[in-house]
Amino acid sequence: MASYILAIDQGTTSSRAILFNESLDIVSVAQQEFTQIFPQSGWVEHNPDEIWSTTHGTCRSAVREGGIRAEEISGIGITNQRETTILWDRKSGKPIYNAIVWQDRRTSKFCEKLREQGHGDMVTDKTGLLIDPYFSGTKIRWILDNVDGARKLAESGALAFGTVDTFLLWNLTGGKVHATDATNAARTMLFNIHENCWDQELLDLLNIPADMLPEVKDCSADFGSTSPEILGCPVPVCGIAGDQHAALVGQACFQPGMLKSTYGTGCFAVLNTGTEPVKSNNRLLTTIGYRLDGVTHYALEGSIFVAGAAVQWMRDAMGLIDRASVSGELARAADPNQDVYLVPAFTGLGAPHWDADARGAIYGITRGTGPAELSRAALESVCYQTRDLLEAMQNDWNQKNPPVLRVDGGMVASNFTMQFLADILNAPVDRPVTLETTAVGAAYLAGLQIGIYPAPEEFAESWKLEKRFTPHLSEDVRERKYMGWKNAVRRTLSSY
Numbered sequence: 493m494a495s496y497i498l499a500i501d502q503g504t505t506s507s508r509a510i511l512f513n514e515s516l517d518i519v520s521v522a523q524q525e526f527t528q529i530f531p532q533s534g535w536v537e538h539n540p541d542e543i544w545s546t547t548h549g550t551c552r553s554a555v556r557e558g559g560i561r562a563e564e565i566s567g568i569g570i571t572n573q574r575e576t577t578i579l580w581d582r583k584s585g586k587p588i589y590n591a592i593v594w595q596d597r598r599t600s601k602f603c604e605k606l607r608e609q610g611h612g613d614m615v616t617d618k619t620g621l622l623i624d625p626y627f628s629g630t631k632i633r634w635i636l637d638n639v640d641g642a643r644k645l646a647e648s649g650a651l652a653f654g655t656v657d658t659f660l661l662w663n664l665t666g667g668k669v670h671a672t673d674a675t676n677a678a679r680t681m682l683f684n685i686h687e688n689c690w691d692q693e694l695l696d697l698l699n700i701p702a703d704m705l706p707e708v709k710d711c712s713a714d715f716g717s718t719s720p721e722i723l724g725c726p727v728p729v730c731g732i733a734g735d736q737h738a739a740l741v742g743q744a745c746f747q748p749g750m751l752k753s754t755y756g757t758g759c760f761a762v763l764n765t766g767t768e769p770v771k772s773n774n775r776l777l778t779t780i781g782y783r784l785d786g787v788t789h790y791a792l793e794g795s796i797f798v799a800g801a802a803v804q805w806m807r808d809a810m811g812l813i814d815r816a817s818v819s820g821e822l823a824r825a826a827d828p829n830q831d832v833y834l835v836p837a838f839t840g841l842g843a844p845h846w847d848a849d850a851r852g853a854i855y856g857i858t859r860g861t862g863p864a865e866l867s868r869a870a871l872e873s874v875c876y877q878t879r880d881l882l883e884a885m886q887n888d889w890n891q892k893n894p895p896v897l898r899v900d901g902g903m904v905a906s907n908f909t910m911q912f913l914a915d916i917l918n919a920p921v922d923r924p925v926t927l928e929t930t931a932v933g934a935a936y937l938a939g940l941q942i943g944i945y946p947a948p949e950e951f952a953e954s955w956k957l958e959k960r961f962t963p964h965l966s967e968d969v970r971e972r973k974y975m976g977w978k979n980a981v982r983r984t985l986s987s988y
Contacts, residue, residue, distance in 0.1 A: 495513075495514050495564065495566040495944055496511055496512065496513055496514075496519065496558070496560060496564050496565050496566065497511075497512045497565070497566060497567050497568070497569060497935040497938050497939050497944065498510075498511055498512075498551060498554065498555070498565050498567075498568045498569075498727070498935075499511075499512060499568075499569045499570075499571065499931040499932075499934040499935040499938070500547055500550075500551065500568065500569070500570045500571070500572075500660065500934065501571050501572075501735070501928075501930055501931045501934065502543065502547055502570070502571070502572045502573060502656050502657075502660060503572075503573050503735065503756065503757070504573045504576075504593065504594070504595070504756070504757040504758075505525055505526070505528065505757060505804075506523050506524060506525040506526065506546070507523070507524055507526065507543065507546035507547040507549075507550050508521065508522065508523040508524075508550055508931070509521070509522050509523075509547070509550040509551040509553065509554035510522075510554060510928060510931040510935070511554045511555065511558040511560070511565075512931075512932075512935045512939075514944055516932060516935060516936065516939075516945065516954070518926075518928065519558045519560075520554045520555075520557040520558035520559075521554065521557075522549075522550040522551075522553035522554040522557060523550060524546040524549060524550050525546075526538065526539070526542045526543065526546050527539060527542060529590060532598075534596070534597040534598065534600075534839060534840075535596055535597070535598050536592075536593040536595045536596045536839065537590035537591060537592060537593060537596070538576065538590060538591040538593055539590060539591070540578050540580070540587040540590065540591045540659060541587065543591065543656060543659070543660075544659070544660065544663050547660055548663075548722065551722070551723065552723065555723060561724070562723040562724040562725045562727060563724075563725055565723070565727045566727075566728075566939070566942055566944060567727065567728050567729070567730040567731070567938040567939065567941065567942050567944070568664070568718065568727055568728065568729045568730070568731075568938060569729075569730070569731035569732070569738075569933075569934035569935045569936070569937050569938030569939075570657050570660055570661065570729065570731065570732045570733075570934060571657075571732070571733055571734065571735050571737075571738035571930050571931065571933060571934035572655065572656040572657040572660070572676070572732075572734060572735060573593070573594060573656055573735060574594060574655060574656075574675075574676060574679045574734040574735060574736065575594035575626055575627050575628050575631075575655065575679050575680070576591050576592065576593045576594050576628075576655060576656050577591065577592045577628045577631035577632055577635070577653070577655065578591045578653070578654055578655070578656065578658075578659045579632065579635050579636075579639075579642065579646075579651050579652070579653050579704070580651070580652055580654075580659065580662070581645070581650060581651065581652075582649075582650055582651065582652050582667075583650065585662065585663070585667050587659075588635070588639055588642055588645070588651070589635050589639050589642075591656070591659075592631040592634070592635070594626060595757075595758075595797055595839045596625065596631065596839070597625045597839055597840050597848050598625065598634060599625040599630035599631060599633070599634050600625045600840070600848035600849060602630055602633070602634075603623045603624055603625055603630055603848065604848075606623050606630075606697070607623050611623065611697060614693070615681065615694065615697075616771075616778075618684045618685070618686070618691055618693070618694060619678070619681055619682075619683060619684065619685060619691075619694070620678070620685050620769060620771075620777055620778030620779050620790075621679075621681050621777055621778075621779070622775065622777070622846055623681070624846055624848065625840075625848055626795070626797075626842070627679060627680060627681035628653075628655060628679065628680040628681060628682070629680055629681035629682050629694065629698050629700070630681070630698065632653055632680075632698065632700050632704070633698045633699060633700060636699070636700070646700075646701050646703075646704055647701055649701075649703045651704055652670055652704060652706070653700075653704040653705060653706070654670070654672065654706055655672060655676045655679070655680070655734075657672055657673070657676050657732050657734070658670065658671065658672045658676070658706045661715055661716070661729060661732070664716075664718045664719070664722055664729060665715075665716045665717065665718060665719060665729070666719035668716055669715060669716035669729075670706045670707065671706045671707040671708070671709055671715055671716075672706045672707070672708055672709070672732065673708065673709055673710065673711045673713070673732040673733055673734075673783070674688060674708055674709070674710065674711065674780050674782075674783040674788065675711060675732075675733045675734045675737035675779075675780050675781075675782060675783070676732070676733075676734045677690075677706075677708045677780075678779050678780040679734060679779070681694065681698075682694045682695060682698070682700065682705070683708070685769065685778070685779065685780055685788070685790070686769065688708070688783070688788060689708070690702060690705050690708070709732075710783045710784055710785065710786065711731060711732060711733045711737070711741075711782045711783055711784060711937050712730065712731050712784055712937045712938070712940045712941035713730065713731075713732075713941060714728070714730060714941070715728075715729040715730060715731075715732060716728070716729055717729065728942070729938075730937075730938045730941035730942055731934055731935070731936070731937030731938030731939075731940070731941055732934075732937070733782060733933060733934060733937055735754070735756075735760075735930050736754055736760040736762055736793065736930075737762070737780070737781060737782050737791075737933070738929075738930045738931075738932075738933030738934045738937070739752055739754045739760075739762070739900055739901075739929045739930045739933055740752055740762050740764065740781055740782065740791065740933070741782055741932075741933035741936055741937060741948075742900070742926075742928075742929030742930060742931070742932035742933030742934075742936065743898045743900060743924065743929050743933075743955070744948075744951060744952035744954075744955040745762070745764050745898065746764065746789075746948045746949070746952055747764065747952075748764050748765055748766035749763070749764065749889070749895060750763075750764045750895070750898070751763045751764070751882075751885070751895045751896070751897055751898065752897070752898040752899070752900065752929075753878060753881075753897055753898070753899050753900075754899075754900050754901040754929075754930065755799050755800060755874060755899065755900070755901035755902065755903035755904055755909075756799065756800055756901040756902055756903070757798075757799065757800050757801045757804075758795065758796050758797050758798060758799050758800075758801065758842075759795075759796035759799035759874055759877060759878060759901075760793060760794070760795050760796070761793065761794045761878060761881045761882065761885070761897075762779075762781065762791045762792070762793045763791055763792045763793075763885050763889060763895075764781055764789065764790075764791055765781075765790050765791055765792055765889065766789065766790065767787065767788065767789055767790065768790065769790040770790065770792055770888060770889065771888075772792060772884070772888045773887065773888060774844050774884035774885075774887050774888055775843055775844040775845070775846055775884065776792050776793060776794050776843055776844060776881070776884050776885060776888060777792070777793045777794070777795065777843065778790065778791075778792060779791050779792075779793050782937075784940075784948075792885055792888055792889065793843075794842070794843040794844065794880075794881030794882075794884060794885065795842040795843050796842050796843070796874070796877045796878070796881070797836075797837075797838070797839050797840060797841070797842045798836035798837070798838050798839070798852075798873075799874045799877075799901075799903060800816070800874075800901070800902055800903050801836070801838070802834065802836040802838075802870040802873060802874070803816045803819050803867075803870055803871070803903075804816065805836070805838065805870075806819065806863075806866065806867065806870055810866075812863040812866060812867070813863065813867065816902075817905075817906075818867075819867040819870065819871060819906070820867075820871065820906040820907070820908040820909065822863055822864040822867035822868070823864065823867045823868035823871050823872075823908050823909075824908055825864045826864040826865045826867065826868040827860060827864070827865060830856065830858060830860065830861060830865050831856050831973070831976050832854065832855070832856040832857060832861055832865045832866065832868070832869040833854070833855045833856055833869055833872075833873070833876075833976060833977055833980035834852070834853075834854050834866065834869040834870050834872075834873045835850075835852060835853050835854075835855070835873065835980050835981055835984040836852050836870070836873050837850040837851050837852045837853070837984055838851070838852045841981070841984070841985070843880075843881055843884065844880055844881065844884045845880075845981065845985065847985050847986050847987070849986035850984050850985055850986050851984075852984075853980070853983070853984045854866070854869065855979075855980045855983070856976075856980075871903075871906065871908060871909045871912065872912055872916075872973075872977075873977075874903065874909065874913075875909065875912050875913040875915075875916045875917070876916060876973075876974065876977040878897075878913060878916075878917065879916050879917055879974060880981075882897070882917060882919075895919070896919065896920045896921075896922055897913075897917065897919060897920070897921050897922065898922050898924065899913070899921055899922065899923055900923075900924065900927050900928075900929040900930070901927070901930075902927075904923050904927060905927070907961075910923060910959075910961045911961050911964075913961070914961040914962055914963045914964075915963045915964060915965035915970060916965070916970060916973065916974060917963070918963045918965075918967075918970060919963065920960055920961065920962055920963075921960070921961040922957055922959075922960050922961075923957070923958050923959045923960075923961070924955060924956060924957060924958055925956040925957070925958040926956070936951060
């Protein structure tokens with residue numbers, strides 16, 4: 493009987509399920525978008541029931557379209573939007589509030605208070621993170637303090653907390669397993685990445701009961717089996733990693749110094765630093781890259797909150813384009829003599845600025861500025877932000893020249909964007925044959941656990957290049973453009 497792996501890729505705007513065969517080839521894909529909820533400026537929520545229903549539905553669709561029986565699935569791997577926070581009743585399994593999404597900034601004032609009280613160094617030393625609304629910890633506290641009866645339920649042990657992977661696992665197993673993996677735990681601002689455990693001092697700081705938290709396992713591990721009614725028979729869940737960590741694995745960045753950047757709703761650059769954590773002096777995050785066989789591999793990460801979301805904004809809010817793919821065509825047609833900069837701080841600025849109160853701005857508009865110039869500015873903004881991250885990484889990692897950047901995510905299909913990325917970085921950009929690296933990583937972690945897929949070193953040999961983009965822009969033009977970007981960011985910061 494053939495063996496298949498089902499990868500669940502639960503993202504910020506859609507849920508997907510991808511079926512892989514024993515050679516890690518894609519057999520079938522199912523995808524379903526779900527509702528984005530914006531209750532107030534800077535607030536972003538999802539309906540947890542819709543997250544689950546779209547995930548369940550796409551899993552069944554992928555199996556059906558793959559023309560296989562559930563009995564042929566050897567394992568399930570889960571990868572997910574990170575930091576997004578869900579609290580639910582252990583008895584009923586019902587969420588007590590909407591999922592608060594990673595982009596949400598509602599706890600910015602509380603985070604500022606924590607920093608003013610001098611907790612920043614302690615939090616960073618333990619978690620590798622900065623105190624910021626981005627992470628799950630202050631989101632949990634907000635729900636406990638603002639939903640009627642929530643804190644009382646939590647203190648009685650009746651509530652469970654989970655990032656999206658944990659919530660999906662709970663539902664897949666019929667409420668039998670409350671667990672997560674080390675990568676998702678590392679993004680909560682509650683997990684000590686050096687001791688690999690939940691940290692009581694952090695829990696006390698945020699007034700969060702420890703009983704709410706899931707068990708933390710390796711990325712490849714036994715996470716239980718699905719209830720028979722989910723797919724038609726029990727299937728083991730044996731791999732979990734947050735989306736950026738799964739992409740690091742899917743890009744086969746197993747050696748220290750290897751770097752990948754994923755371009756989806758946001759952009760996330762992750763540099764493998766090996767089995768020793770590297771503390772950032774440039775406001776990057778020190779995080780767990782992945783954990784296998786009890787061995788923790790660390791990474792430096794830079795997070796850009798808005799990448800592909802800038803193109804979605806042009807399409808959905810501004811009506812300047814009717815589909816995202818048009819943006820590259822328009823960008824090529826833009827007036828080369830106009831230097832228009834879009835700083836997409838729609839929900840604040842991430843690394844290396846970490847300004848929760850900054851908001852989006854456009855600079856350099858003239859009477860001749862139209863959809864083409866704004867399209868180019870939106871795409872170029874992703875590349876400028878990536879350079880911000882890589883320069884910070886080079887300083888922390890003591891690299892004189894930027895490494896080859898392996899890219900993935902929806903935006904990398906744009907040749908215009910990838911060429912400008914290589915130009916502004918002055919470094920090669922490698923696009924792989926398989927762009928579904930996040931799902932590949934989740935599938936690989938599951939298949940590794942059950943022995944279908946080989947050890948990391950052998951898996952790395954299977955990575956295939958589709959196209960390398962090399963820089964062509966002159967040094968003068970590159971630096972003039974980048975200095976214009978830095979000036980635009982400076983004027984956008986809330987402290988300006």
